[in-house]
Amino acid sequence: MSELLYGKKLDYLYPARHNEINSFIRYLSQKAKDGKYVVLEGELMKLTSNVISRLSMSKRYDALMEMIIMEHEEARKQETREAKDLLNILLDISEDESMEIKLTRENIKALIRDILGAGTDTSAISVEWALAELINHPNIMKKAVEEIDQVVGKNRLVQESDIPDLPYLQAIVKESLRLHPTAPMILRLSTQDCTVGGYHIPSNTTTLVNVWSLGRDPTVWERPLEFMPERFEGKPLDVRGQHFNLLPFGSGRRICPGTSLGLLMIHVTLGAMIQCFEWKAGEHGNLARVDMEEGVGITLPRANPLICVPVVRLDPIPFQL
Known part of the structure; x- marks a missing residue:
C-alpha cells in the first residue's frame, strides 16, 4: 500500500493526474470566455473523482498494482521479511483456505483503490478553502502568483515537479490545512493505559483527537485565527504527522494513506488555478469577500459553496508541459 501511495510508484501514475488537471483548466477557461460563474465545490469534486477513476481503471494502474503484488509475493517466500503491511495482510487472507469467502486478486486491487480514493477526495475541500482564503487576502494571492511566475514562467502550466521550488505556495497550503483540516476529529483507540495532560486514559478507551482545536491553539500559534502563510516560511513544520500541533492527516501508522497523493493534488490544482x-x-463577480462559515460533516465542508467567476490571466493558457 505504501509503495503505491508514495515515491517513484506514485510518480508512475503522473500522466493521469496531469491530463485531468489540464481538462479542468480547459473547462475553467471556457467558463471564463463565456463570462459565467463556477460552483467550485462540485467541479473540484469531479476533478478528484476523475483522477481516482483514471488511476484505478487504467492499464497503467492495473499494471502497477500487479507489479507491487508480485513483489510482495516474492518477498513472502523469504524468511527475512519485515513487519507486514496492508497488502501482505490481504495476501495472507487470500491464501487462507479456511475463509468462507475467498478474497481474489481483483478484490485486493479494488480495496486498495477504495482506500486510495478515500484519502484524496478531501483534497477538493482543501482547495476550495485555500482559494477562499486567497480571495479574502489579495495581497497573499498576489505574492503567490508572483512566485509562480518567477519559478514556472508563463509559457507552461505549473506541475508537480515545481512544488519543491514554490515554498510560499507550500506555506499557503499548510496554513489553510491548519485552519481548515478536512478531518477535524480523529478517532483512535488506546492500546494501553497512559496519561495525557494529567488525565488517566485506560486501555481500550475510544478517544477523539481534536485536530481543528490543535491548529487554533493560542498557546502554540501566534494570532491563531488569522490566515498568515508567513508563519511557515523558513520553518521545518510539516503536515505529515511529525509535528503534533499540526495533524491534518493524522500521524503514525494510522496516518491517512492518501496523504502524498492528496498533497500533490492540492498544490498543483491550486497553483494552476491562480x-x-x-x-x-x-x-x-462583484463580492469583495467570501464568507468562511463552516458546514456540518466529517470532512469539514464550507457551509456555502464557493461560487466565483474566473477571469483569464494567461492568454493563451499554456497547456503544454
Whole structure:
C-alpha cells in the first residue's frame, strides 16, 4: 500500500493526474470566455473523482498494482521479511483456505483503490478553502502568483515537479490545512493505559483527537485565527504527522494513506488555478469577500459553496508541459 501511495510508484501514475488537471483548466477557461460563474465545490469534486477513476481503471494502474503484488509475493517466500503491511495482510487472507469467502486478486486491487480514493477526495475541500482564503487576502494571492511566475514562467502550466521550488505556495497550503483540516476529529483507540495532560486514559478507551482545536491553539500559534502563510516560511513544520500541533492527516501508522497523493493534488490544482485565472467572488463577480462559515460533516465542508467567476490571466493558457 505504501509503495503505491508514495515515491517513484506514485510518480508512475503522473500522466493521469496531469491530463485531468489540464481538462479542468480547459473547462475553467471556457467558463471564463463565456463570462459565467463556477460552483467550485462540485467541479473540484469531479476533478478528484476523475483522477481516482483514471488511476484505478487504467492499464497503467492495473499494471502497477500487479507489479507491487508480485513483489510482495516474492518477498513472502523469504524468511527475512519485515513487519507486514496492508497488502501482505490481504495476501495472507487470500491464501487462507479456511475463509468462507475467498478474497481474489481483483478484490485486493479494488480495496486498495477504495482506500486510495478515500484519502484524496478531501483534497477538493482543501482547495476550495485555500482559494477562499486567497480571495479574502489579495495581497497573499498576489505574492503567490508572483512566485509562480518567477519559478514556472508563463509559457507552461505549473506541475508537480515545481512544488519543491514554490515554498510560499507550500506555506499557503499548510496554513489553510491548519485552519481548515478536512478531518477535524480523529478517532483512535488506546492500546494501553497512559496519561495525557494529567488525565488517566485506560486501555481500550475510544478517544477523539481534536485536530481543528490543535491548529487554533493560542498557546502554540501566534494570532491563531488569522490566515498568515508567513508563519511557515523558513520553518521545518510539516503536515505529515511529525509535528503534533499540526495533524491534518493524522500521524503514525494510522496516518491517512492518501496523504502524498492528496498533497500533490492540492498544490498543483491550486497553483494552476491562480496561475491561469483571477478569481472574482459571487455569481456576478462583484463580492469583495467570501464568507468562511463552516458546514456540518466529517470532512469539514464550507457551509456555502464557493461560487466565483474566473477571469483569464494567461492568454493563451499554456497547456503544454
